Amino acid sequence: MRTKTVGGKKRCLTLSTTSPFSSITPDSDDEDPNPHLRKDIIWNRWVIFSQDRTKKPCDFKGKSTFNTNPSRNKPCIFCIGYEDECTPEIFRVPFDELNWKIRVVEHPYPALSRYVPELHNVPPEDTVLDGFGIHDVVIESPVHSDQLLELSPREIGEVFVAFINRIHELVPLGSIKYIQVFKNHGASAGASMSHSHSQILALPIIPTNVSARLSNMKDFFYQTGKCCICEIQHEDLLIDSSTYFFSLVPFAASYPFEIWIIPRNHSPHFHELDAEMAFDLGGLMRQTLRKISFQLNNPPFNFMIHTSPLHGDGTELAYSHWFIQIVPQLVPTTGVELGTGCHVNPVLPEDAAKVLREVIVPVFAHDRRTIGFSPPSKIVDYSEAFTTKEVFPTREYLLNWARAIGRENGFTVIIQRSTGVAATTCTFDLEINSIVSGGEKKRRRR
C-alpha cells in the first residue's frame, strides 16, 4: 500500500501571527477565533476551547427534558400518599407530619448496599472490595410534577438542610470515607424517576477524582499560601451572587455553560453549612436553575456537591473549599474526552457567563403567590390565569410561562399547536391533563 502526502506536514508548519487570545475578551467581534487550551488547576487537566462556528453562545440549547419521560405525570412511589409502596424512610421534614415536604428514603436500586459487611480500612494493594455503602434518595417535594426550580428559596434551602442532617448521621460511621451528594435531572442525565429528587451516596473509599482534587489544591496552597477557590478571579466569569454565595462559570470549564456555586467564606465541608446560609443558597440555586432552564431550553443536567473527605488529618482544612458544580448536558461525550480526559468546550467561559448574567428569567407562576396572584379555588375558566401583559423575549419563554401557569393551577399544559407567536395575541391548542381545550387565548405585547 502506498500513500501520498499532500502537503499535510507542510501545512502543519504554516504559522499565523494572530494571537489566539483575541477571542477571550467577552466583547470581541472575532467570529472565528483560534482555539486555545486552559488548565483546570482543581483537577489538573487541560480543556480545549474550540468555538462552534455554527452558532453563537446564546444560541446553545439543550434537548428539553420536558417530554422525555412518558410517566412524568403519573403518581409514583415518591409521591405523597404512596409512602407504603416506597423504600424505607430514614426521616421526613417536618418531623412526623403526614403532610411532609421532604423525605429521605433508601434508594430503590442502590449502587452500594448497606446490608453487606462494613469496610473500615482498605489495604492499598486490594483491587476488590465488598460493596458496602449507603445510597439514599432525597425526595424534594411531595408533588410529582414540581421541579426543584419551582420551589421557594426556603424550600430549596430545606433540601440542602436535609442533605446536611443526613450527612451528620453518617459521619460517625468510620467506614464511610466520602459522601457524594448529587442530582440527575432528565433521563439522559441518569434520572430513572421523573419525580424531582437528589441522591446521597456514602462511599467506603475516597474516589481518585476527590484525592486528586485535594492533592492539587494542596499543591496550590503550598506554592502560594492561599486556597485556590478563595483566590478565584471572577470579574468576567461572575453570574450572580447572594449574601453567602456567588455563581460563576469556571475559567477552564470542561462543559459549555458549566456553573459553580461557591461559598464566599472559606469552608472545607459542605455539611458545616448552617440553616441561614442554606436558605440563602436555596435562593441562588433557584435563580441558577431557572437561568439554565430558560436560556438552555430546560436541558438534562447534573449537579454535584464537591466537599472534603470526612476523616482528614486536619491539614486539608486550610486548602480545601467546598462548592457545587452544575453541568447542563448540551454536547455529547466523544472519543477525545474518553481517550485523553481533555474536554473540548465549544463555548468560552466569559461568553457563557455573560449570557447567563444577562438572561432575564420571567416571573414564574409560583412567585405570583407571593405578589398577590391567587389561583381560583373552584376551577372553571382559566382565561384570566392565561392573560398577561408581560412581554416575552422568545417563543420558548412564552411556552414555558404557559406551562408554569398550568402547573400552578394543578394541571399539566401540553401545547399541541401555537399560532401567531410573533403577533401581539397568540392562540394555543392546549391539552389540559387529558381534556383537550382548543383555542385558549393569551395576550402578548411586543
Added chain:
Amino acid sequence: MRTKTVGGKKRCLTLSTTSPFSSITPDSDDEDPNPHLRKDIIWNRWVIFSQDRTKKPCDFKGKSTFNTNPSRNKPCIFCIGYEDECTPEIFRVPFDELNWKIRVVEHPYPALSRYVPELHNVPPEDTVLDGFGIHDVVIESPVHSDQLLELSPREIGEVFVAFINRIHELVPLGSIKYIQVFKNHGASAGASMSHSHSQILALPIIPTNVSARLSNMKDFFYQTGKCCICEIQHEDLLIDSSTYFFSLVPFAASYPFEIWIIPRNHSPHFHELDAEMAFDLGGLMRQTLRKISFQLNNPPFNFMIHTSPLHGDGTELAYSHWFIQIVPQLVPTTGVELGTGCHVNPVLPEDAAKVLREVIVPVFAHDRRTIGFSPPSKIVDYSEAFTTKEVFPTREYLLNWARAIGRENGFTVIIQRSTGVAATTCTFDLEINSIVSGGEKKRRRR
C-alpha cells in the same frame, strides 16, 4: 426544622454474612447479587459493580444509531466525487488513484488549529496555551452508507495503516507530545457526520489521563517487574483472539460491554504496528464491531487507541503497552461519575464477556461476495437476494440482515412494517430508496 431518624443508621449497621463474591463466577445462579467495587489499576480508579436487577446481561441493548441521522443517505463532502468541496487532502489510499478507498483530510471543524504558532515546551506553571494541534479525519470508505464493520478485514486493516502512516508524518514535529486516534459512531457518541470516519488529534501536551495511566503502569512495573497489560488474566474475560491480538472485557470495566483489543506481544506504541499485524487487527476489529452491533442493537460507540507519548525518555518502553478501548454507549453518565470519577457498571465483566464470546454473528451481505453470491447486474427483481435458508435467532438479526442485503445491492431498505417474524415466512413492507415496494417476501426457517 426538625428531622426524625427512622432507623437509617441502624439499618446501615445490619450485617450480612453472604459473600458479595458469590456473584462474580459467570455461572452463578444468584439473580440479585450484592454490589462490589473493583480497582482499575491502569487508571487507578474504583468502579462500582451494581447489577441492574431489571434485566439480564444479554437483555442490554443500546438505542440504535440506525435512524438517528436524517442525512444518513445523502452524499456528503466525505463521499467520492465530492473531494473539491471537502477540506484539504493530506493523503489518499491507494496513492493518487481517482477510485480511492481511504482519504486522510483536515478536519472541517478542528478542535485545535495547525495554523497557530507551534508550541514546543510548555512551562509547568502555564495555565493558558495557544491552541496549536493537528486534527485530521480518516474517511474510511468512499461510499456514504458503508459502516466500518461492513468492510473486509483487509480494508479495516488499511484504515489502521492509514493511521500509522499519518502518525509517522507527525512524529518529527517536536511540538506534538501525544496523538489520540479515536472514532465516534452515532450522533450521541459525538459523530457530526454520518459518513464513516475516524479522527486523529495530535496534541501539544500530554493529557493528564495519559500521564496518570503511564504513571500507574510504571508503579506496577516497579513493584512486580512486569507490564500490567502483558499480565492481564483473561480466562473468564476473553471474547475472541487472532494471530496477534485478543479482545476481552477488562476486569474493572467502567462501562457495560466495554471491550479492549490488546496486542499479544508487548508494544508501547501503536504506530510500531506492521501491515501484516494491522490486517490481522482489521479482522478482530470487524468481528468485535459486528458483535456489538448485533448483540447491543447497533448502539452509538467510541473507540480510542491508547498509546504512549511520542517523545519519552525510553524507560516507558518497558511498562507501557498500547491497546484499543471500545465503549458502547448504553447507560447515561450521571452525577456519581461526574462527581467522583467512580463509574457504576450494571453488567459484570465476566457476564459481558460470556455474552460477547457466545453471540452468533450472522453472515453479512458483504461476506457473500467472497462465497459466491453475486448481486444481479441489472436490478429488476430482488426476491432472490431476499431469500435465504439462514435461521436468525432474533427479529433484530433478521431486520439487520435485510438492511445489509439492501446495502449490498446499492439501495437503502427502510422496513416500515414486518409481520409473521415468528413464523417460517415473514412479509415486509419495504421502502427502497424512495420507491415503495410492498410485500417483499423472505423465507425464514426456525
